[in-house]
Amino acid sequence: MRELRLHGRGGQGTVIASKLLAVALFLEGREVQSFPMFGVERRGSPVTAFLRVDDEPLKLRCEIEAPDELIVLDPTLIDATDITSGLKPGGRILINTEQAPEEFPQLLARAHVSTVDATGIAVRHGLGGKAQPIVNTAILGAYAADTGLITVESMVNAIREEVPVQIDANIAAATEAMGAIRHAAMRGMTAREVARA
């Protein structure tokens, strides 16, 4: 079983992103379960969503405390909240940012890090406003490329099923994101860093 946690802000489409990923993975023949952190969403406030993926039917129905992977839709959340809380050592983090993975040494110490400028891609394809771009389809494309778990066909079909508007623009954004991902492997911590952590 693979457990993911998504971090975004209200209005970015975080919950839709978890559903999109679930549908795409389901189209790949997986069992999936996606759900928002149960609460009251407000535009701009931190939003968390979860996703479980397995080859067997999923039994656990509780929040995910120790995810294998994180997807961060808004990089300002990295400093604002305890984003890596519970992340399994050696896990993966996918961040929506213009920055390179190497610019997140504190995250690389405990996880593999990938980055993609989903915001820039969303804006270029006219998804949402400039102040509030909708990045979920670009994130889907990036995740597909980063993990190899989702084929282009399933990605496109998931968008067709789940995104009610601007289908072509969303598919174009996801496709562009597939090629725009940057990755850095976990470098671990030096003995001194381990002692300090």
Place this chain on the structure above:
Amino acid sequence: MKKVMVGNHAVAWGARLARVEVISAYPITPQTQVVEKLSEMCADGTLPARFIKVESEHSAMAAVIGASATGVRAFTASSSHGLLYMHEMLHWAAGARLPIVMADVNRAIGPGWNIWTDQNDSLSQRDTGWVQLYCETNQEVLDTTIMAFKLAESLNVPVMLTLDGFYLSHTAEPVEVPDQELVDRFLPKREASYKLDVDEPHAFGALVKPDAYMEMRWLQQEALQKVPAALDAIERDWRRMFGRSYGALEAYRAADAELLLVTSGTVTSTARAVVDARRAAGERIGLLKVKMFRPFPTALVREALRGVPRAAVLDRNISPGHGGIFAEELRSALYDLPDGERPELFGFVLGLGGRDITPAVIEDVIEQTRAGLRPTREDLWVGVNP
């Protein structure tokens, strides 16, 4: 066709496939998506039903009572305070023997104001005369919505199915959407024995004096007592046609168990994972899922728990001043078992107001049940910080 959908949409799909003819509902978190989806289906013509907009839940239930009395298939959904506001009309629907089906998205009652799940909303409707079915997965929600109409219409009793707020209502997972033609064969158009009909007038809801009121209640009770057998037959038909069934009660890995967890709703699913792990470690722990709360499946419960040394009941609800409500009902059902065959019953209260029930919480329940010879009190609270 399999689709990834949230529990609220599974409810809407179930109602649509059952070809409901009248819907009246008022939105409330976390049920709102049921109302949104059904009104969308009515608006785009995929569900040719009349959607009656109302100003309150009391009126929603009144509207479906009126509709059902004319012989059509009527549906509503609510949650928490909305369900409580329907309370008077719930009695009326059941007393009038109207086969209405409703979905309740289980949500706690305020104050403290809370939108998260527990079962106190539906359980406080225990004595209204409605059948109550607690669901575990979105598939079960969709299937049960359809089966509920067949059950309701076969005995003229209203049926409430429940799904945990957020844990099902807002959780997306794959759901097989049955073929409409097959559902039509399973559930033909409703044929009402008595109905409001301008061409053949009858009086409904008239004054019933002491000489006949008790007989009406007796007949209602007789009908409810036929529910377990009727549900069993309906589930067997469903299994034959769609390959799935659930049961009023389900024993999971219960053979030779020294300890049975007794659950309802989504806690069941997480508890299955805990049972699997314990069984893999060679421990004799199993599970009993109670789907049907009303009528209470007394005979089935006695049979399932007879001779089991210990049972741990997980109640996501509380009858203040007494204890967990499923535990109360189980104690009552088990009372007549002979000494030596009656399990030591540990009643746990947990997960109120949406507090998460993780595998660690269920492990704690198991350890507490094993630790004492007898429970120290009737209501054992888990994870509470007084």
